Amino acid sequence: MLKIRNLSAAFGLALGLAFASGAAHAQDCTTKIGAVLPTSVDWGRPIAETAQFAVDQVNAAGGAAGCQIEMVLRDTQVDPKVGVDAAKALVDLEGVKVLLGAVSSGVSMPILTSVTVPGDVLQMSCCSSSTAFTGLAEEGKTNGLWFRTFATTGVQSAVGAKVAADKGYKTVAVMYKNDDWGQDMARQIAADFAAVGVEVTSSVAINDGQPSYRAEVTEALSGQPEALYLALYPAEGTAAVREWLSLGGTQNMILANALKSDEFRDNVGMQYLGSALGTDTASPRSESADAFRAAYMQRFDSEPNGPGLANSYDAAMIALLAMEAAGKDASGPDIAAAVAKVTDPSGTPVTADTAGFKAAKGVLAGGGTVMFQGATGNVRFDGNGDVSAPAVVWSFSDSGTEEVEYMSLADVDAFVASLK
Structure with a gap:
């Protein structure tokens, strides 16, 4: 890590x-x-x-x-x-x-x-x-x-949907950073989760630097979701998750790669992240x-x-x-x-x-x-300057992160295609 x-x-x-x-x-x-x-x-x-x-x-x-x-x-x-x-x-x-x-x-x-x-x-x-x-x-x-x-957000979103389906979650709330990346993730997640039969109960934008995220977290909790998807960076991610946990939110979390961070893990506390699974693109x-x-x-x-x-x-x-x-x-x-x-x-x-x-x-x-x-x-760029990539599912450990599942490029492409 x-x-x-x-x-x-x-x-x-x-x-x-x-x-x-x-x-x-x-x-x-x-x-x-x-x-x-x-x-x-x-x-x-x-x-x-x-x-x-x-x-x-x-x-x-x-x-x-x-x-x-x-x-x-x-x-x-x-x-x-x-x-x-x-x-x-x-x-x-x-x-x-x-x-x-x-x-x-x-x-x-x-x-x-x-x-x-x-x-x-x-x-x-x-x-x-x-x-x-x-x-x-x-x-x-x-x-x-x-x-x-x-790789584009499509890979992480698709793998996040796979994690939710594999864990048997039926309802998930989404909190996302209110910028180009987070908004794109929220759009992709809504479609990919629906494709695997997972309902997004609410999708809540998180802005930088707010003194409190209580209102946003309360909105995310209102649908009583079984799990929480986080497309946030460590600073606002830490604040939002602390608020989420303090209001009784589940520890079942799916994390975008931006939260693959010592800062997030240490500030939230490993004792609250045992059920959290993250996604990321990976080297082959x-x-x-x-x-x-x-x-x-x-x-x-x-x-x-x-x-x-x-x-x-x-x-x-x-x-x-x-x-x-x-x-x-x-x-x-x-x-x-x-x-x-x-x-x-x-x-x-x-x-x-x-x-x-x-x-x-x-x-x-x-x-x-x-x-x-x-x-x-x-590395292969397409006409838009984009690449595709393998992916991993990971979890936090006391020393960093551990790989839970590896998906080859062929596996990723096949799963993304199945969502269409």
Whole structure:
């Protein structure tokens, strides 16, 4: 599970490694990329560290497109306005052509529409899952600049419905974050739960920063549901669940991946979460995923169990591979167009590490394409910049989380199809 590490020390080490690597390769240029990630929350810091890990590996391979890479990181605080301001600074002042982030769909969306699309900047998100991005891409409003390495809310919603059906719940109340992501989850859940015969007794929006959620919880309890589905982040999730339990709500809970957090578990109390089951997308059972896990443990001395870590690594590495394929001084649209060259199913397989990046350089320089084999497997983007993924059901434990069930990509696709 997530472990709070000394971020400044980790980033100091990362910068030291990057500097040493740059000196070793005697390069005299640096290219900046931007990252807008929620480093002020416990689950966001490891996501940022993992992106920096990918940057360090690329710099050890000689950088991308002839230059060392500097990742300029800004905190979004999971706040749309803060995120947009941070992204604007990175694009307008730092001149980045690639932006990693954000995590929350409610932060990524305004950045996409008001900063990266108007600024011709490639935006690669590790974790935003709202299907609203798919709709925007289908309407031609992303200009091909949007990609994400995390599957849409449809996967989590479907697996949540499976959990409810498997547990035999007939009625479920839903509390969701009142932003793009939460609203999308609520829409998906209503349809998927109905498809498996589970009634949603109420669907209640939760806003940030309220002194109390008693009114919202009272509304959710009014239908006397057998279980509670939570599509919330840890801060408001903790407050809402405490209120729920204090008013006699059930401990039968289904949790979206945003609550896969030490902060949530510790602040609510493990004694109240024994019946809670969470859902998340997952890395495939593949050699590339195992290799990432081993490399991560060597770097951070912990398992990559937090939300979005494998996805963050792949987002950074694919963006940097695309920069290599596009060449020095390439524009954002050129880099976005080059994503297809580094995720080509018919391309030369390359591993997700320094050696793999070096190998990719040679293939791309010779006019070939590569098939990136990453922490989340052989990443395949569709025409909207979306991916699909395997999934897991998990539970909290005293030391973190434990896997309850794994669903392969084929299993997920088949179950999602059955709901239609």
